[in-house]
Amino acid sequence: MIVRQFISWVRTAPATERAEATRSLARAWIFSDLTDDDRAAAEGALLMLLDDASPLVRQAMAEVFSRSPVAPAAIVQALSLDQPSVALPVLEHSTLLIDADLVDIVATGNSELQCAIARRQGLPASVCAAIAEVGSAAAALELIENPAAELADFSWDRIVERHGHLAAIRESMLVLDDLPAATRLALVAKLSDTLTRFVVGRNWLSPERAERVASEAMARSTVNIASRSRGDEMADLVHHLRAVGQLTPGLILRALLSGNLELFDQALVELSGLSPARVAAVVEEGAGNSLTALLTRAGLPESTFPAFRAALAARGEIGFINSVGGAVRLRRQMVERVLTICETDPAATEPLLILLRRFATESAREEARVFCDELAIQQAMAPFYRDLIAA
Numbered sequence: 123m124i125v126r127q128f129i130s131w132v133r134t135a136p137a138t139e140r141a142e143a144t145r146s147l148a149r150a151w152i153f154s155d156l157t158d159d160d161r162a163a164a165e166g167a168l169l170m171l172l173d174d175a176s177p178l179v180r181q182a183m184a185e186v187f188s189r190s191p192v193a194p195a196a197i198v199q200a201l202s203l204d205q206p207s208v209a210l211p212v213l214e215h216s217t218l219l220i221d222a223d224l225v226d227i228v229a230t231g232n233s234e235l236q237c238a239i240a241r242r243q244g245l246p247a248s249v250c251a252a253i254a255e256v257g258s259a260a261a262a263l264e265l266i267e268n269p270a271a272e273l274a275d276f277s278w279d280r281i282v283e284r285h286g287h288l289a290a291i292r293e294s295m296l297v298l299d300d301l302p303a304a305t306r307l308a309l310v311a312k313l314s315d316t317l318t319r320f321v322v323g324r325n326w327l328s329p330e331r332a333e334r335v336a337s338e339a340m341a342r343s344t345v346n347i348a349s350r351s352r353g354d355e356m357a358d359l360v361h362h363l364r365a366v367g368q369l370t371p372g373l374i375l376r377a378l379l380s381g382n383l384e385l386f387d388q389a390l391v392e393l394s395g396l397s398p399a400r401v402a403a404v405v406e407e408g409a410g411n412s413l414t415a416l417l418t419r420a421g422l423p424e425s426t427f428p429a430f431r432a433a434l435a436a437r438g439e440i441g442f443i444n445s446v447g448g449a450v451r452l453r454r455q456m457v458e459r460v461l462t463i464c465e466t467d468p469a470a471t472e473p474l475l476i477l478l479r480r481f482a483t484e485s486a487r488e489e490a491r492v493f494c495d496e497l498a499i500q501q502a503m504a505p506f507y508r509d510l511i512a513a
Contacts, residue, residue: 137176144171144179148186152193165194172200180208188215202227206234213238221248228252228261236261245271254280259288266294278305286312303351304362310343311366338480341373348377348385360388369393371426372477378433379452379460379481393420408434425471429478432463451492452485 135143150156151164171179184201187193188211198218202209213219213227213235224239225248236257239249241264253265254277262281265271278295282305285291292309295301318336321327327335344363351359363369369389377385383405390401394416404416409431417427436459461478464470 137178140171140174140176141178141182144168144174145182145186148183148193152186152190165197168194168197172197172204177205177207180204184208184210184212188212191217193218199223206232209235210238214241221246224249225252229256233258233260237264240264240271241268243270247272247274247277250274251277251280254278254284259285259291263290263294266291266298275302275305278302279308282308282312287316303347303355303359306347307344307359307362310347311340314340314343338484340368341376344368344373345377345380345382345385349380349382352384356384356388357392360385360392363389364392371422374422375426375429375433375477376452376481378430379456381453381456390416390420393422395419405434408437425469425474428464428467428470429460429474432460432467436460436463451488452481454482454485454489457481457485 147164147167151161151168156164168183171183174180180201183197184204187198187201193216195218198212198216201212202216202219202223213224224242228236228239228249229252236253237260239245240253240257240261242249245265245268250265250271250273253261254273257265262285265273266281278301281291282295286309292313295309296306314336318332322329322332348356348359360369363373369392374386374389377389387398387401387405390396390405391398394401396416396419401416404412407413413431413434414427417430418424422430433456436456457478461475461482464475464478
């Protein structure tokens with residue numbers, strides 16, 4: 123009886139009063155112990171209110187039903203397709219919407235609706251993939267910052283491909299500890315390309331010089347990223363490098379001279395097609411016909427063989443640092459030893475010597491930078507140590 127009176131009254135009531143009454147009716151549906159007749163009448167009234175001229179009425183209904191697992195599914199579905207001010211709470215919170223509903227709204231809705239979906243808890247991989255594929259940059263950012271979103275590797279890659287040129291996207295992704303190494307590298311490549319076009323556009327550097335600087339920076343970043351990768355992730359990273367044309371002899375030599383033997387070995391596995399155990403055995407031997415055969419099978423230029431031989435031969439005497447930091451930076455002592463050997467090797471070509479000289483300059487500058495940083499830290503800590511000793 124009360125619901126019937128409500129239906130009669132609501133036809134002429136002001137919009138704000140209709141909205142409050144609708145809110146009360148929706149809450150009664152969820153929390154009150156209605157009889158079957160009253161529940162059926164209430165559902166009919168709520169369905170009728172979906173056609174109310176004022177969005178305030180539908181907003182009130184959406185706010186109540188958005189977080190309820192027992193709300194009328196048909197009404198929730200209708201509210202999700204309403205104008206944004208009505209649909210947003212339902213899209214962000216309702217558990218009654220199925221994945222297909224959400225994917226369809228991502229494909230047809232505006233950025234505001236996509237963002238609401240991207241903020242959902244427990245967002246499944248299929249919906250994440252839809253946002254990555256067609257969502258706006260704002261929706262992609264919401265997705266990246268949603269710890270409950272299940273993003274597959276290909277969805278990460280698609281976000282990088284579509285929005286990686288945007289600083290906000292890059293910054294949000296690069297701070298994630300579990301970001302796939304190949305995706306992290308693709309982000310760095312996007313940044314490198316953006317900066318290259320910027321400095322060339324400003325006439326700060328010639329295109330050739332800018333490309334070379336960017337290439338060297340990418341190589342350093344690649345070894346840095348690879349230093350944190352192990353096992354399958356390393357294999358995926360190397361496969362990605364080969365696919366995008368970045369698994370170059372220069373990068374492989376840089377990895378070896380930085381002490382990143384896992385990257386070096388995996389690169390030879392990828393290029394040669396041999397088993398990891400076989401490659402590791404040949405690299406451990408470090409000389410002779412087996413090494414030459416391995417480098418040849420990997421398709422590396424014969425002109426680079428002297429550098430690889432020299433580096434592997436010097437490994438036993440100089441050694442590598444097994445820490446992450448030691449697998450990131452070029453080892454100055456190793457680089458200078460290899461350069462000295464190659465300068466007297468008639469098989470070493472001028473391009474190889476130029477590359478090694480650049481490595482030598484880079485490693486010397488990096489060593490000086492680290493030394494100065496450590497000196498500054500010691501200087502800053504000196505008063506503390508003096509006070510500690512005095513105490």
